[in-house]
Amino acid sequence: MLSMHTSFFTHPDLNESEIREKDSHDSRSDIPIPSLGIRGSVIRGSTSSASTGVSTDDASVDSLDWNGDKSPSVDQDYEQMKGYSHFDTAQLDDIMEMPKVEELDELDDDLLSIKQADVESGAPAAVPRKRGRPRKHPLPAPGGQAKVTKGRSKTGCITCRRRKKKCDETKPSCQNCQKNAVVCEGYPLKEIWKSGRQRQADAVPRSLPLLIDGIETDVDRRFLDHFVYGFSRVLTLINDDSNPFKEILLPMATQHRGLMHSLMCLSGSHLSGLDPEPKLRERKYFHFHHAIQDLKDNINASSSAKSPDEEDRLLVEDPIIASTIALSLNTICEGETNGEYRPHMDAARYLLLSQQPRNEKFRQFIVEFFQYHDVSNSLTSLDRRPNLLHNDLHMPDCVPGVSAGMFLGVFDGLFNYISQITQLRDRIRERFNEGYEPAVDYQTLSEAVSVDMAIRAWETSHEPDTPNWCLAQLYRQSTWVYLYRTIRPSRPSDKIAQVVDDGLDYLDQLPHDASAFSIVLMPLFLLGCSAFLVEQRQRIKQGFENLKSYSNLRNIDPAFKVVTRVWEIMDTRMQDSWDWEKIIRDMNMDFLIT
Structure with a gap:
């Protein structure tokens, strides 16, 4: 760098050898001058390149040479300083401000040989990677933003x-x-302060009340649609708008929350059998629990509201009675076989015996419904006997025509004969268990003959060759089979085979989509318990499959299971196959075949 400064201020008339010799002298005489504070080589270079009369001979330059043994003397310094005494500051500034810059083409080799000094940059120096597994969270790069220390906070x-x-x-x-x-x-939610007026505005309920209590969600709407358009048609013979479940119960349920919960539970049980979607079953249980709770609350409220001078009976509204029968039907849809129907049927019996329904149309429906299920229940249990035998449950004052009935056998009197046959079975079973011989005494036989004559004389009011007429004939055949299996020994005969075949022929005449299939299970069960022939059993099995495809009620499978067990006993202990009520009890089953 020193040689570069010297070359910039060299006189233009000097040749290359003189320049090099001059540089060598300057390099040896680079000694500070105390009086000026600048290096002597710079001043010499400056004075030699200026256009003034400053001497640049060798004598003046060599006067400050140092042989390395001792420092220059004070006299030499003084003599050197006298050479610059005639310069003033302004003249020196002019010389320094106007250097003559020469072309560096001749000195390219010297410039390239000079090693460039390292220049510090703002980028951080690369740190060599340390040995070992790298950090999961690398340390920040050196020179990065320093972490700001925070104060204590919450x-x-x-x-x-x-x-x-x-x-x-x-x-x-x-x-x-x-x-x-x-x-x-995470972090707790920030609580935003609100004024009293804002809090009061937020406290105002924004939701609207329900239009119909019990219909709250989209699933409830599905239950309601299924009840109206699908499920109600498999419950009675009537398959139009006059269906009592749509004409009587549904309008009543729109005014009573508990009954609506019962109907939605009933519809949900049937729909969940067709579609096993979890949310359907969850919503069905929701309606079931609310229906039970509402039923208890209403009965307790009615009990506490009685005055001391009233008779000892419970006065409840008609929707409460309707809720009990809806819950009993729910056990059919669920296929429950442990007697879950009993408390609901007992509650309906108690309410009907203790008071008269206020609505006459509802009274006709509820009496027919209850007696049909009560009599049918006696066919599969040993301790459930219909109240019709004691005349405690009277018919409505205005009984509609039998052809307009919602069930078959109640208003036309056929179920009276079934109840009498059940009474004969109880007497025969009692004599048999006590060891009396014969089990069928003369009095029992005489009453059986009377019932036989009544069944032969029975006629239906339905038009011939219609589905309901075929269904009525099927009921007539099954009632006679029930009488024969009660009185006669349990063994194959031409009489029983002929009656069973005729009953199956009437069953085959029913269209698969006819509303008559809604009440086919009970007569089909009686024919099945009397089918001694193998070919008859195949037709019985097909009848159960057709019935299940129509109604999808889950009490059909338990009923066929009992029939299959009766067939097994027929083939092994034929004399015991008549008492299927006892067989059902031994199977630990208790259900309705309606």
Whole structure:
């Protein structure tokens, strides 16, 4: 660098050898001058290149040479300083401000040989990678932004505050929790202060009340549509708008929340059998629990509202009675076989015996419905006997035509004969268990003959060759089979085979989509318990399959299971096959075949 400065101020008339010799002298005489504070080589270079009369001979330059043994003398310094005494400051400034810059083409080799000094930059120096596994969370680069120390705050995450650790408050989850392998529970919601007027405005309920109690969700709407357009047609013979479940019960349910819960539970049980979607079953149980709770609340309220001078009976509204029968039907849809229907049927019996329904149309429906299920229940149990035998449950004052009935056998008197046959069976079973011989005494036989004559004389009011007429004939055949299996020994005969075949012929004449299939299970069960022939059993099995495809009621499978068990006993202990009520009890089953 010193040679570069010297060359910039060299006189233009000097040749290359003189320049090099001059540079060598300057390099040896680079000694500070105390009086000026600048290096002598720079001044010499400046004076030699200026256009003034400053001497640049060798004598003046060599006067400051140093042989390395001792420092220059004071006299030499003084003599050197006298050479510059005639320069003033302004003249020196002019010389320094106007240097003559020469072309460097001749000195390219010298310039390229000079090693460039390292220049510091703002970028951080590269740090060599240390040995070992790298960090999961690398350290920040040197020279990066320094971490700002925070003061104590209460805005840390929930996990760090519970663990009493310092939280770095990184959102959405802090890094401290991640480093310690714990789940960051996030940050508590910020509570925004609200004025009293704002809080009062927020407290105003924004939801509207329900139009119909019990219909709250989209699933409830599905239950309601299924009840109206699908399920109600498999419950009675009537398959139009006059169906009592749509004409009587549904309008009543729109005014009574408990009855609506009962009907929605009933519809949900049937629909969940067709579609096993979990939310359907969950919503069905919701309606069931609310229906039971509402039933209890209404009965308790009616009991506490009685005055001391009233008779000892419970006065309830008609929807309460309707809820009991809806819940009993729910056990059929669910296929329950442990006697779950009993409390509901007992409650309906008690309410009907203790009071008269206020609505006459509802009274006709409820009496027919209850007697049909009560009599049918006696065919499969040893301790359930219909109230019709004691005349405690009277018919409505205005009995509609039998052809307009919702069930078959109640208003036309056929179920009276079934009840009488059930009474004969109880007497025969009692004599048999006590060891009396014969089990069928003369009095029992005489009453059986009377019932036989009544069944032969029975006629239906339905038009011939219609589905309901064929169904009525099927009921007539099954009633006679019930009488024969009660009185006669349990063994194959031409009489029983002929009656069973005729009954199956009437069953085959029913269209598969006819509403008559809604009440086919009871007569089909009686024919099945009397089918001694193998070919008859195949037709019985097909009848159960057709019935299940029509109604999808889940009490059909338990009924066929009992029939299959009766067939097994027929083939092994034929004399015991007549008492299927006892067989059902031994199977630990208790259900309705309606």
